[in-house]
Amino acid sequence: MAYFLTMEGLFYECDMETLECELLWDLKGELALPEGMWPHYKGAHTAMGRVVVCNNSYDERDYLGKHAAGRLAEWDGEMWRTIEEKPFMEAAGRRNLGCAIFATGWDEASAILKVLLNGKWRTFRLPKGSQCYDHGWLTEWTRIREIETERFMMDCHGIFYELPAQVYGGDIFPIKPVCQHLRIIPDYCSWAGTLVLAGNQNTPNADNNPLGGQPMAGLWFGKSDDLWSFGKPQGWGGPWRRSAVTAGEPSDPFLMTGFEHKCLHISQVSDGPVEFTLEADVLGDGAFATAETITVGSGEQRTHVFPPGFSAHWVRLVADRDCQATAQFIYT
Known part of the structure; x- marks a missing residue:
């Protein structure tokens, strides 16, 4: 079986042999997003007998405390449980090296790294590289990816980090900032010995950007060491x-x-x-x-x-x- 999560919150189960799919949940209602707020599910991960999903809905109403539309939630096959009513973008992990689930989000105070270890969620806080990302549309789609063998790189709120995958003694190893940036990087990976960054760098955005003559999205090719030549971590x-x-x-x-x-x-x-x-x-x-x-x-x-x-x-x-x-x- 495989699970599919759409940006609008539709959660499907698919039989990979027959390719028959069944809609299990509409998470906008199941996770009780505020009335009139758009769902914006950005990440999901399966491990340790659960599915973890991330919704990063957030705008001025959240900032002013009028409602809380973001979600980090998990499903154990029977019921859904909300972990945080804050905007979260990504959930990722490995099935070895200690088996942790990492999830990234933010609130008004800082960026947030949640880690699931031994069935318990822990919270770590990180600096924001820029508040340009404090909106559900503007964090598309910050990711955690293995760009070198067994080494994660995490993009979170305008800062790239080294993220060790290991869990020793029931704890994670500390992370380290690599660089600051203002790019919109929907995804990234290693390919043929290179680091590839997807780009969504400029768009007219429904004519709200009159200087954006045409959308400019493409691929950046380099190597992982090039990230250290980006902006100084701040x-x-x-x-x-x-x-x-x-x-x-x-x-x-x-x-x-x-x-x-x-x-x-x-x-x-x-x-x-x-x-x-x-x-x-x-x-x-x-x-x-x-x-x-x-x-x-x-x-x-x-x-x-x-x-x-x-x-x-x-x-x-x-x-x-x-x-x-x-x-x-x-x-x-």
Whole structure:
């Protein structure tokens, strides 16, 4: 059997011997997308006894908090379960080297990498290379692909990353940024010793772009090492953006490695000052240790500039009291 998922959310099961297909679900209704919102399913993957699907519907209404149209969801053969009501673009993985499922998405705070390990979803956060991608139409179709033998390359929100496929000790290896770009890359692969990037670089887009005389889509041929000559990895994001923060509860890990200059802007609103503990995972194995403490008064913003050479694979924050907080890292 094979499954087919259309962009509009129709989910089919197909017998590969007889080629008979059956419509199983209309996911727009099954996953309860908001009324009047267009479905925009972009990725799916099957492993570990489930099908994972990604819908990246997102526009100004999502940004303003009027509704939540994006979806990351899974089906176990009997029932659907929504993992995130946020826009997600891609789900991918391997059946060996540890068997993880990787899914990419975003929210207002940052880009997001969800990883399914041992039946449990974990959340990691990544910087955004550009906010030009903050719309369901504008993330077509960021992918995770194996472009060298057993090596994934991940395109997520304007940044290419090396993504190790291995799962050791129940954890993933840290990822590393390769370059920043503004291209629309619907897909990419290795072919005949080259790296091939599909392109959707310019379009009149229903006459909304008067300078786009004709659509320009084509193939770019090079090699994987050419990606390092694209833009220097830069971006911004963090675990919190006007978020309700619970005392003593660590934030999602945020990627730090591979960026040259780094600073953190942090603010909070509560009934008094809050001490934030910045914890760093230097080994990339989930072992966090205290690196800094930053005290922020209610209504204040503090900026912490990391010294040259300081880095870690992941960082996270812990507050010592409940508050509404924003924590954004700027990498240049």
